[in-house]
Amino acid sequence: xxxxxxxxxxxxxxxxxxxxxxxxxxxxxxxxxxxxxxxxxxxxxxxxxxxxxxxxxxxxxxxxxxxxxxxxxxxxxxxxxxxxxxxxxxxxxxxxxxxxxxxxxxxxxxxxxxxxxxxxxxxxxxxxxxxxxxxxxxxxxxxxxxxxxxxxxxxxxxxxxxxxxxxxxxxxxxxxxxxxxxxxxxxxxxxxxxxxxxxxxxxxxxxxxxxxxxxxxxxxxxxxxxxxxxxxxxxxxxxxxxxxxxxxxxxxxxxxxxxxxxxxxxxxxxxxxxxxxxxxxxxxxxx
Amino acid sequence: xxxxxxxxxxxxxxxxxxxxxxxxxxxxxxxxxxxxxxxxxxxxxxxxxxxxxxxxxxxxxxxxxxxxxxxxxxxxxxxxxxxxxxxxxxxxxxxxxxxxxxxxxxxxxxxxxxxxxxxxxxxxxxxxxxxxxxxxxxxxxxxxxxxxxxxxxxxxxxxxxxxxxxxxxxxxxxxxxxxxxxxxxxxxxxxxxxxxxxxxxxxxxxxxxxxxxxxxxxxxxxxxxxxxxxxxxxxxxxxxxxxxxxxxxxxxxxxxxxxxxxxxxxxxxxxxxxxxxxxxxxxxxxx
Numbered sequence: 356x357x358x359x360x361x362x363x364x365x366x367x368x369x370x371x372x373x374x375x376x377x378x379x380x381x382x383x384x385x386x387x388x389x390x391x392x393x394x395x396x397x398x399x400x401x402x403x404x405x406x407x408x409x410x411x412x413x414x415x416x417x418x419x420x421x422x423x424x425x426x427x428x429x430x431x432x433x434x435x436x437x438x439x440x441x442x443x444x445x446x447x448x449x450x451x452x453x454x455x456x457x458x459x460x461x462x463x464x465x466x467x468x469x470x471x472x473x474x475x476x477x478x479x480x481x482x483x484x485x486x487x488x489x490x491x492x493x494x495x496x497x498x499x500x501x502x503x504x505x506x507x508x509x510x511x512x513x514x515x516x517x518x519x520x521x522x523x524x525x526x527x528x529x530x531x532x533x534x535x536x537x538x539x540x541x542x543x544x545x546x547x548x549x550x551x552x553x554x555x556x557x558x559x560x561x562x563x564x565x566x567x568x569x570x571x572x573x574x575x576x577x578x579x580x581x582x583x584x585x586x587x588x589x590x591x592x593x594x595x596x597x598x599x600x601x602x603x604x605x606x607x608x609x610x611x612x613x614x615x616x617x618x619x620x621x622x623x624x625x626x627x628x629x630x631x632x633x634x635x636x637x638x639x640x641x642x
Numbered sequence: 643x644x645x646x647x648x649x650x651x652x653x654x655x656x657x658x659x660x661x662x663x664x665x666x667x668x669x670x671x672x673x674x675x676x677x678x679x680x681x682x683x684x685x686x687x688x689x690x691x692x693x694x695x696x697x698x699x700x701x702x703x704x705x706x707x708x709x710x711x712x713x714x715x716x717x718x719x720x721x722x723x724x725x726x727x728x729x730x731x732x733x734x735x736x737x738x739x740x741x742x743x744x745x746x747x748x749x750x751x752x753x754x755x756x757x758x759x760x761x762x763x764x765x766x767x768x769x770x771x772x773x774x775x776x777x778x779x780x781x782x783x784x785x786x787x788x789x790x791x792x793x794x795x796x797x798x799x800x801x802x803x804x805x806x807x808x809x810x811x812x813x814x815x816x817x818x819x820x821x822x823x824x825x826x827x828x829x830x831x832x833x834x835x836x837x838x839x840x841x842x843x844x845x846x847x848x849x850x851x852x853x854x855x856x857x858x859x860x861x862x863x864x865x866x867x868x869x870x871x872x873x874x875x876x877x878x879x880x881x882x883x884x885x886x887x888x889x890x891x892x893x894x895x896x897x898x899x900x901x902x903x904x905x906x907x908x909x910x911x912x913x914x915x916x917x918x919x920x921x922x923x924x925x926x927x928x929x
Contacts, residue, residue: 632759
C-alpha cells in the first residue's frame with residue numbers, strides 16, 4: 356500500500372485580498388495540522404472571480420512567482436511537511452499574465468509551475484482578455500508524497516490534457532476550479548451542467564487509471580453562483596469524497612496509490628492505445 | 643430542426659446462427675416499419691460472444707462483406723428506407739479476421755465499413771486471438787439521414803477514438819457492444835463497472851458535442867451476464883433513452899441534430915483545443 360492523505364479547501368471569496376488569503380491559510384493550516392499531505396486550493400483562491408468583466412484594473416491582482424502566495428504557503432508547507440497546490444493569477448511581466456498553479460513541496464520549496472493551457476471565453480468568463488495561454492505544456496510534478504498532475508478548470512473538458520498529464524506519470528490529477536451557475540441561463544440547465552462537469556472528470560480518472568481531485572469555490576459573485584461540489588474520484592470513476600455547493604468546507608481523505616496499478620492491470624487501456632492512428636489529433640478539424 | 647429517428651435492437655443470442663439472425667431481422671423490421679431511420683444492432687449480433695475461449699472452430703462463424711448479413715439487411719434497408727448498422731465477425735481472407743461494422747444506407751447499398759481499432763484481451767474476452775486490429779482508421783460515414791461515427795465496444799474507453807471520429811464530422815457515434823458482468827469477479831464490482839461504462843460514453847458526447855448511442859446484448863453466456871443498458875446520450879451527456887439488462891427490447895427516439903451546433907456554440911471546446919501541444923498523444927508513454 357502507498358497511502359497518501361489528500362485534501363481540498365473550498366471557500367467563497369470577498370473583495371478583500373488579505374482576508375481571502377487569511378481564510379485559505381487557516382483552512383490549509385487546519386488540514387495540515389491534522390496530517391493532510393497534499394492540499395489543493397481552488398482556482399485563483401485569493402480574489403473574487405474577476406473575469407466576469409473585462410476590466411484593466413483587475414490586472415493589479417496579479418502576483419509574481421515567487422510572490423505573496425508562495426511566501427505565505429511555503430512557511431505552512433515547511434512547518435507541517437505538507438505539499439500545497441496554489442492557484443494564482445500570475446504576472447510574468449508587463450503584458451503577460453497567466454492563470455497558473457504553483458506546487459509547493461513539503462520542504463517549502465517550489466516543486467513546479469503549471470500555466471493553464473485551455474483558456475475559456477464565454478459571457479461572464481472573459482478569460483482570454485486576462486490570460487495568455489500556458490506555454491509550459493502539461494505537467495506531472497514530483498513531490499514528496501506523489502507525482503501530481505496539475506490542470507485548471509476549462510482544461511477539465513479536454514481528454515487530451517488529462518491523457519498527456521497521465522502519460523507523464525501523474526498519479527493524482529488536481530483541477531482547481533471556478534465554475535458555477537449563471538443566473539442569466541435557464542435554471543433547468545443547472546443540474547445537467549453540474550453532472551457533465553462531474554462526468555468529464557470521472558472519465559479522465561477511468562480512461563487514465565488515476566485519481567482525480569477537483570477543488571471549486573462557492574458563493575455568489577455577480578450573476579454567478581459557484582457550485583462547489585469539490586470531489587475526489589478513484590481510478591474506477593467512483594467519487595470517494597464530495598462537498599456540496601452550500602458551505603465553506605474542507606475534506607481530507609487517505610487514498611492508496613497502489614490502486615493505480617491494480618486498476619490499470621484489470622482495465623489495460625494504456626496497453627491497447629492505437630498510437631499509430633492518433634496523429635490527426637493535432638488538427639483543428641478533419642475536413 | 644434536423645430531426646432523425648434513431649433506434650437500437652438489444653437481444654440475447656443462442657447457439658443457432660439462423661435463429662439469431664431471424665430474431666434481429668424481426669426487431670429491425672419492426673423498428674423500420676414504425677419509421678426508425680437509423681437502426682443499430684449489438685456487436686456480433688448473429689452469434690454468441692465466442693471470445694470467451696480461444697477456439698479455432700469459432701473462425702467458421704466469420705463472414706465476408708458482402709455476405710449473409712449484408713444480404714439480409716440490405717433488403718430490409720431498401721424496403722423501409724432505413725440505415726442499418728450491422729456489426730459482424732468479418733473474414734477478410736484466410737488468416738485475417740476483423741471485428742467490423744457494415745453500414746447499409748437507406749437504398750440498400752453499403753455506405754461504409756469500420757474495423758474495430760482497439761482490441762481487448764482479458765480473461766473471457768480473448769479478442770486478440772480472433773481479430774486483427776482495424777486498418778481503416780476511424781470513420782464518419784455519410785448516410786441518407788446523418789453522418790454517423792462507428793466504433794465498437796473496447797473503443798469506448800478511448801477518448802482519442804471518439805475525438806477523431808467527431809473531428810471527421812460524425813453527428814452520432816454508435817457503439818455496438820458486448821459487455822457484461824463476469825461471475826468470477828466480485829459482485830460488488832458490478833455497479834461501478836456499469837457506471838464507468840456509461841460515464842465514459844457520456845463524456846465522449848460532452849467533450850465532442852455529439853450524440854452517442856450504445857447497443858449492447860443481454861443474456862447469460864458461460865460466466866458472462868451481458869448487461870444490456872443500451873442507451874442514447876445527447877451532446878450534454880444526458881441519457882435520453884435507456885434499456886435495462888433484463889429483456890430483449892428496442893427503442894426508437896427522435897433526436898434533433900441541430901442541437902449539436904447549439905451546444906458547441908455554448909460549450910466551445912473545439913474552439914480552444916491546444917493542437918500545438920497534443921503531439922505526444924502518439925507516444926505510448928512519456929518517460
